[in-house]
Amino acid sequence: TLTRTLLGIESSCDDTAAAVVRLKDGKGRVLSSIVASQTELHAAFGGVVPEIAARAHTEKLDTSIQSALDAAQLGFGDLDAIAVTAGPGLIGGVVAGVMCAKGLSAATGLPLIGVNHLAGHALTPRLTDGLAFPYLMLLVSGGHCQFLIAHSATRFERLGGTIDDAPGEAFDKTAKLLGLPQPGGPAVEDAATRGDPERFRFPRPLLDRAGCDMSFSGLKTALLRARDARISDCGGLTVTDRDDLCAGFQRAVRDVLIEKSRRALQQYLEMSPAAPTLAVAGGVAANTAIRTGLETLCDSLGVAFTAPPLRLCTDNAAMIAWAGIELLTAQAVDPATLTARPRWPL
Ligand code: KG4
Numbered sequence: 001t002l003t004r005t006l007l008g009i010e011s012s013c014d015d016t017a018a019a020v021v022r023l024k025d026g027k028g029r030v031l032s033s034i035v036a037s038q039t040e041l042h043a044a045f046g047g048v049v050p051e052i053a054a055r056a057h058t059e060k061l062d063t064s065i066q067s068a069l070d071a072a073q074l075g076f077g078d079l080d081a082i083a084v085t086a087g088p089g090l091i092g093g094v095v096a097g098v099m100c101a102k103g104l105s106a107a108t109g110l111p112l113i114g115v116n117h118l119a120g121h122a123l124t125p126r127l128t129d130g131l132a133f134p135y136l137m138l139l140v141s142g143g144h145c146q147f148l149i150a151h152s153a154t155r156f157e158r159l160g161g162t163i164d165d166a167p168g169e170a171f172d173k174t175a176k177l178l179g180l181p182q183p184g185g186p187a188v189e190d191a192a193t194r195g196d197p198e199r200f201r202f203p204r205p206l207l208d209r210a211g212c213d214m215s216f217s218g219l220k221t222a223l224l225r226a227r228d229a230r231i232s233d234c235g236g237l238t239v240t241d242r243d244d245l246c247a248g249f250q251r252a253v254r255d256v257l258i259e260k261s262r263r264a265l266q267q268y269l270e271m272s273p274a275a276p277t278l279a280v281a282g283g284v285a286a287n288t289a290i291r292t293g294l295e296t297l298c299d300s301l302g303v304a305f306t307a308p309p310l311r312l313c314t315d316n317a318a319m320i321a322w323a324g325i326e327l328l329t330a331q332a333v334d335p336a337t338l339t340a341r342p343r344w345p346l
């Protein structure tokens with residue numbers, strides 16, 4: 001059977017990533033996956049600074065690609081194509097990746113495939129679990145939050161998503177407001193395990209509205225208000241206050257994601273898919289409370305649940321190489337996708 005080996009390149013946010021993935025006997029295998037994180041560069045600014053990100057990608061792309069090839073013990077001559085994220089994302093980083101990939105393609109003669117970053121996330125369960133189409137995907141990270149039905153490598157049906165912030169962003173802002181380190185997700189989750197989720201009651205936005213749209217920006221305002229009320233009453237926050245605020249916040253995010261997942265699943269099940277599955281991906285899928293909540297929901301509805309391992313849930317280039325393989329297999333490679341674009345809905 002057909003064997004294909006692709007290099008993937010990803011630079012749309014704050015991770016410079018390169019990976020080699022091989023399709024063999026109908027199965028995908030990650031031969032190498034390098035992720036150079038920029039977290040430390042941005043730490044002092046409390047968020048990703050696009051200009052710093054772009055410059056760091058430019059510095060790290062070539063060494064990351066060389067490391068990925070070395071780790072796979074392969075050279076360019078062993079590859080069938082190069083896949084690169086062409087959007088959506090911070091445009092400076094996307095341009096750096098696309099131009100680097102174009103240069104490599106020109107020098108090696110390897111075909112070049114432009115990949116949508118969101119398609120990369122959404123197709124990952126097919127790489128890790130061999131999941132068959134169709135399936136419902138909840139993509140939930142620092143930059144994205146949406147429900148998608150994956151019908152094929154090129155057809156994704158959006159059922160709804162956030163109308164403002166992504167949940168990961170809300171976790172990060174919460175950490176910042178409470179003096180916890182970045183990225184905020186793991187720090188807030190850790191504090192929440194010791195906190196009382198009932199003491200502070202945060203809003204569950206848009207639950208009264210039909211459909212699967214979500215909103216998370218009001219949560220950080222509510223958190224800020226609760227924090228400041230505590231500070232003006234008591235002159236400061238105790239560790240218990242902080243843990244309780246984290247627990248209350250996390251509970252609100254979890255409740256919204258679970259209720260909206262229930263509605264997305266109801267819509268999806270009306271299509272009567274043969275083996276209904278909910279897959280989650282994105283950094284927030286690492287959150288144990290959210291993950292187990294989703295798992296319990298799926299159990300109660302007779303729906304299978306799957307989440308890729310964390311290193312393939314968060315931004316990486318293996319998902320981009322895999323999406324490139326999927327596009328080749330579907331004979332859906334489109335030269336028009338080789339233009340870097342900040343916005344690119346699926
Ligand atoms: O997928 P990702 O690496 O990057 C993109 O945003 O595309 O996701 C990073 C986000 C950050 O906002 C981080 O705070 C959040 O995922 N995150 C978590 C957890 N681990 C990471 N959020 C909640 N709980 C966690 N355990």
Ligand code: ZN
Pocket residue numbers: 117121141143314315
């Ligand atoms: Zn992402």
